[in-house]
């Protein structure tokens with residue numbers, strides 16, 4: 001067992017302690033271990049063990065923000081090969097919640113999700129990647145007819 005010390009500012013420390021209570025962790029070490037494992041799992045997904053994935057990406061944004069809604073739609077169209085479906089919920093007068101279902105090569109899906117999350121004005125961005133086995137017999141080249 002290795003031990004190390006982490007320095008947190010007071011605000012972050014108290015938020016972390018609140019999260020520990022809410023999630024029912026016994027102590028900080030257990031919570032940190034769990035988060036670390038989750039993060040490492042997610043990173044491992046990018047590597048060769050899980051070349052394909054499905055994913056759900058969620059985020060909140062203000063649709064009044066200049067060009068943002070348009071930029072997000074543009075990005076999704078640019079990667080229509082990855083985007084399986086998108087759901088848009090008008091949360092209130094200003095804010096929208098979007099959940100985008102993705103499918104494709106793990107690295108590509110991850111990069112696409114990171115790009116959307118990093119767009120200025122996008123908040124609470126989260127992506128959940130789920131590794132899938134792709135049956136070689138069902139792996140086919142998509143054609144994208146124009147309408």
Ligand code: NI
Nearest residue numbers: 063089090096
């Ligand atoms: Ni909306």
